[in-house]
Amino acid sequence: MPNITASTLDAPPRTKGCCQPVAGLLPEATAAELARVFTALDDPTRVQMVRVLAEASEPVCVCDFTAAFALSQPTISHHLARLREAGVVTSSRRGLWSFHQLNPEMAPAAAEAVRMIRAAGRPGAG
Amino acid sequence: MPNITASTLDAPPRTKGCCQPVAGLLPEATAAELARVFTALDDPTRVQMVRVLAEASEPVCVCDFTAAFALSQPTISHHLARLREAGVVTSSRRGLWSFHQLNPEMAPAAAEAVRMIRAAGRPGAG
DNA sequence: CTCATTGATCGACAGACGTCAATGCAAGGA
DNA sequence: TCCTTGCATTGACGTCTGTCGATCAATGAG
Incomplete structure (x- = not known):
């Protein structure tokens, strides 16, 4: 956590002008x-x-989702496609049904976000 | 991490139809x-x-951001407003300048996401 | 008061997004 | 073969979003 305290809230003494160079920028790709x-x-x-x-x-499978959400099948399919494009989900067709699961090789950042979603609404997770 | 292994990848034996009820849905608000x-x-x-x-x-302050990003001042202001509306940032005007900082009271989920951003691009963070 | 500076707001525009109905298509079953 | 089923894709629609230029309010300097 950043060390933001009341003292740092007091105006930094920028006597003239503004625009100090910012620090901590991430690489663009990151x-x-x-x-x-x-x-x-x-x-x-x-x-x-x-x-x-x-x-x-x-x-x-897709029909499990269409049953769970009040959304049309194309919409469910669309959301799954978005998750797939982001590398969060992998899909595999098997007969008539296409099954979906979390991508075990998803990017570390994605895995962290998934962990957030798993932890949500659990004891001790606001 | 979910226990997704090769065995679970093999077709679950749904002999007829599909649409099992899904489990683990979060409260809508969450x-x-x-x-x-x-x-x-x-x-x-x-x-x-x-x-x-x-x-x-x-x-x-805003001008620090306008100097750091190749974006117009209204655009910077817009992004800051979005972060403020989400409770991630607090702003306080002081003289001509308005200063912005992370909201120390942001929601736990937001704090977790901020932690992700801090950790990104650090040693050991993909 | 007059003027320059900072930043929030407005208006506009293009592009992305969520959603649905309609369509297409592959896999089984009759 | 024809029909049904499960799902992806397409086309359309309204809404949201990122961006900018123009404008405005507030502050401070002269």
């Missing part, structure tokens, strides 16, 4: 990667999907 | 809160802003 992960999870439906996949012991 | 946090950080510029604020020892 920031983009984080944004990509957050974008993949910036929708409540996709959060729930990831949650379900994280709790599931077996791969989940 | 999913929405997580999505809200992720939405606040789903842009590379905002990721960088949070990163800078997390690394800064003093509050940062």
Whole structure:
């Protein structure tokens, strides 16, 4: 946690002008990667999907989701595609059904975000 | 981590039909809160802003950001407003300048996401 | 008071997004 | 072969978002 205290809240003595150089910028690719992960999870439906996949012991098929959410099948398919494009989910067709699961090789940042979703609503997780 | 192994990848023996009830759904409000946090950080510029604020020892003013990013001042102001609305950042005007810092009382989920951004690009963080 | 500076707000625009109905398509079953 | 089923894709629609230029309010200097 940053050490923001009342003293730092008092105006820093910038006697003239402003615009000090900022510090701590991430490499562009790193920031983009984080944004990509957050974008993949910036929708409540996709959060729930990831949650379900994280709790599931077996791969989940599309119809399971369409039954759980009040959304049309194309919309579910669309959200799954977005998660897949972000590398969070892998899909495999098997007969008529296509099964989906969390990608075991997802990026570390994505894995961390998934951990957040798993921890949410648990004892001791606001 | 979910226990997804090769064996679970083999087709679950759903002999007829599909659509098992899903388990692990979050309360609607919890999913929405997580999505809200992720939405606040789903842009590379905002990721960088949070990163800078997390690394800064003093509050940062808008002109610092306009100098750091190749973006117009209204755009910077817009991003800061979004972070503020999400409860990630607090702002305080002081004279001509308005200073911004991470909100020490941000939601736990937001704090966790900020921790992700701090950890990114550090040794041992993909 | 007059003027320059900082930053918030407004208006506009292009692009992305969530959603659905319709369609396409592969895999089984009759 | 034809029909049904599960799902991906397409096309369309309204909304949200990132960005900018222009403008405005507030502050401080002269």
